[in-house]
Amino acid sequence: MGSAAHDLTHSGGESAVAATEDQPVSTGQCVDPLGDPFLRTRFALPARPGTFLPRHRLNQHLDQALRTPLAMVNGPAGAGKTLLVADWAAGLEQPVAWLTVEAEGKRPGMFWAYFLQAVRAGGRTLPEGVGGPTDADHVDQRVLSAIAENLEAAGPALTVVLDEYERVTAPEIADQLEFVLRHAGQGLHLVLVTRTEPMLSLHRYRAAGELTEIRDAELAFTPEEAVALLDLHGLTLSLAAARALVERTRGWAAGLRLCALAARESPDPAAYLKEFEADRSTIADYLLGEVLKRQPEQTQDLLLRVSVLDRFCPDLVNSLTGRDDAERILTDLHRDNAFVERLGHSWFRLHPLFGEILRTYLRVHRPGLESELHLRAARWLRQAGSLPETLAHGAAAGDWDFTAGALVDDLAIGQFFTGLGSDDLTGLFAEMGPEATSPATDLVRAARDLARSDFQHGLAHLRDARAHPATDAGDPAAVQLSCALLEALAARLTGSPALAERAAETAEDVRPELPPHLLDKHPELPALLLTHLGSTRLWAGRFEDARVALSQVVGAPGRASTVLAREESMGHLALIDYLNGWPAQAEHKALEAVSETERYGLSPPSGSGIGQVVLAAVAVDRDELGRAEALLDEAAELSVAPHDPVTAAGRAIVTARLQLARGNAPAAVKAADPDVSAAVASPWADSHETLVTSAAHLAEGRPEQAADMLRQLADDQPSCAVEAARIQLAVGNEEAAVDLLDRVPAAGRPGPAVTVRATLVRAQAADAAGDADAAHRLVAQALLDARREQLRRPFLDAGRWIRPLLVTAPLNELAAGWLTPGSSTRTGPAGSQPLPLPIVVEDLTTRELEVLQRLAQMMSTQEIAADLYVSVNTVKTHLKSLYRKLVVNRRSAAVRRGREMGLL
C-alpha cells in the first residue's frame, strides 16, 4: 500500500497514473473509514507558480522546525503560508508527509485515517498491525500508540505538514496530536499551517523551546520583498513606492499580488498604485473587483462558476462553463499566481481567500445559477467515478432522484449499514422531501429507516421501491441488488428465512449483470447480505446452512467496510459453536470477532454485541458469573439493533442461565423470553426457553410442572435433550432420561458442553441404581472432558449426589485445581493455570464463617448485623454467598452442612 501511494504523491507531470489524470482519486485499495478512496491531491505538495517569491529569512526560520517537535505557521488567508511551507518542504532532504485538512477535521476517526494515509504517502511503510480507524468519529488509543511507536522506531524523522489546520475543530484531535507528538519522540516533526490559534498547549512547547513559530508579522512582506515580488510580475517599483504599498496592504501577500495584477492591466501602473494607496475600500474586496473586471469575460465567468467547487480540473471546469478554454485560462491564472493554486495532476483549487468572495459574487450576479452548477458538477463527477463528491454536489443541487440514483447505481447503499458512513449519508439525505419518487429514493429512505431499526417505515419504503416502475435512468440491476440487500436485512429482523433466501437468490441472479469493478468496490454489499442470510438461517435452526453463508463473509479478505459484517458473522459462528456445545471454540471465535473491530479501532457502539453474548454464555458455563454479567451489560450497551432476533434470543438464554445459576428462578423465567416477533419460530430459542422454565420449576420444588414443560420440547437440539434428561432424572423419570440421551444424535458432533452433561446424567442414573463403579467411571470421564474447557456449571448443576464422589480418589485428583480447591497442580493439564475460583467445596471467607457461626447460634439477620457491626444488607450478601458455596438454600441446611464439613 505504501509504495503505491508513494507514487501518487510526488506530483509533477510525469505521473505514472496518467490514465486517471482526470480523476481526483487515488488508485489502489486505499480507502478512508467511510470506504471512499483517498483523494490523492490532498497528500500532494501544492505546486509553486513562476511568480512565487522564495523568502530566505522565512525558509531559514522554518529550518528550525527540524529541531523542534512542533512548528506553527499562523496567519490570515492570503498571507502566503501554504506556498511558503510547500516550497520549504520540497527542498528538504528528509521525508515529508503533507495533508491538506478538509472536512475530516471535524471527526477524529477520519482525521487519523487521513493522517495515516499521509504518512504512508510520505513514503513511510506502516506495519499491517496499524489497521487505522474505521469509525469516522472515534480513534482507538491503540491506533495512536501504534502510530507514535512506529514514527519513533523507524528511520529518519518524518516531517508531517498539516495545511489548513484551522479546519480541525474537534477538540479531541488536538489532544490526540499532542499524545502522538509526545510519544513519537524524535521521530516526528509536526508543522501546522493555520489561520487560527490551534487548541494545543502551545505555551508549554514555547516555554520548553520546542516550538518553531512563524506568525503574521513575520509573514508580512517587507518593502524590499515587495519590490522583488512586483518585479516577478513585470512591474518596476521604487523602494519608496513599495513602502507605501506595504503600508497600505500591511505586507499582506494576497493584497500585493492582486495589486500587481491590477496595476499591470491598467494603462498607467504608477498612477494606479497611487490611486490604490488613497482608496479606502477593504483591500481584498477592492482588489478582487479591480482584477476581476480587468480579466477577459470568459475568465470572469469561469472564476465565478468554479467557486462552487473545492477542486477542479480543466475538463470539469469546461462542463461548468460549456466552453473548452479552461485549461488555458487555469494555466494562465496559475502562472500569475492569481486566484488559483495548482494541486498537481492538473487539478487546481481556488485560493482559499477568493472562494468565499467569488461565491458571493456568483449569488449576486447570477442568481439561480448555483444549483445548476452543482448539478453539472455532480454529473461530471459521477462520470469520473467520484461518488462522495457526486453525492455532495447532487444534494447541494437538491436533485434527489439524481443523488439517490448515483448512490444506488454505485452499489453503495450498504454504506448505510457499515456503521461508518451512515451518519454522513443520513445527513446528506436529510433534506430530501417526499416529492422525489424514483425507486432509488425509496431505497435510500428504506435503508435510512432500517439502519435506525425503524421497521414499519423501512418496510413500507421498501414496498414502494418495488412498486414504482423502473425509470429510464439508473441501472435496474443495481436497484434489484440494493433491494435484495434491504430485503435480506428485513428478513433477518423479522425472522423470515424464506424472504432471506429469495433475496439471496435475487442477488445471485443480478450479479452477472453488474459491472465487476463496482462489485469489487463494494465488498460490504455481499458481506452484509450473506451475514443477514446466515443470521436468518441460524434463527431457523439451520446451523450448517448458516455456517456456509457466514464462513464466506469471514473468509473474504478483510476491508474496512466489511469489518462489521465480519464481526457479526464471526459472532454468529461463535453462537453456533456454543449451541453445539463447543465453548472453547465459541470463545475463540467470539474473541476474534471482538478483536477484529478493535484492530481497526472501531468504537464499541458500532458492534452488534453478539460476540459479547457468546462470551457471557461461555462464562456462565465456567461459572464465572460476575464476568458473564459484565459481558451481558456490555452487549446491552452495544446493541444497535435491539430487535435482531438471534442476538435477542442469545441474550435471553444467557441472562436466564445466569439467573438460574444464581438461584433466582423467577428472574430466569422472566429473562428467558426474548420478546421478539418473528415470522418463523426458532427451534433452539424455543427449546432453551422451555428448558429454562422447566429448570426453574424444578429449582422451586415443582417437579411435575418441570416434567410437563419438557413435553413441549422438540428433540432436535442435543444440548436441550441432555438437559431435559437431567431434569427428567431429577424428577424421578429415569427411563425417560436415558431414553432422551440415547436419542441424542451423534452425527451433529455435539461438543464437550453436551457430552459432559450427558455423561453426568448417565453417572447420576448409575449412582441412583447403586452402580458405584459405573458412576465413578462416568464422572471421571466427565471430569476429563470438562477440564480442558473449564466447564464447571454441569458439575454444579448435577446435584448433591456428585459431591461424595468428587472427594474420592482418583476423582479428587481430576477435579483438583479447577473444580475443587486442591493443592494438586500435578494433574492439571499442561499450560493451564489452576483457577483461582474453586467451586464445589469452596472455602468460606472469615466473614462468612463468622456469619455461619452466628447462624448456628440461631441469631436473626438483624442480630448478626448488629453483632458484626455491619449492615443488614452486608449480612444478606454473606448469607447468599455462603449458601452458594455450601450448595444450600436455607439457614438450617447451611448449619447442618457446616457441621458435616467440620466448619462449626
Add this chain to the structure above:
Amino acid sequence: MRYEIRVEGHMSETLAKAFPELEYVLMSGQTVLFGSVVDEAQLFGLLARCQSLGLRVLEMRQTPE
C-alpha cells in the same frame, strides 16, 4: 443579542451580500456590520467569515437591544 462588527475599509455592495443576515453602514474608512446574532456559535461563524473574506476586524461589541 445584537452585535456590531467594525471592519477596516469600505465594503463593496457585493461583498456586503456575504453577510445577508446583517445590515451595514460605511463610515470614515470603516464598515460597520450590525444586527442580531442568535448565539455565540453564529458570532464565531461571522468572525470566521470575516477572516475568510480577508477582512480586518477592528472591533466587535454587543449593543443594547
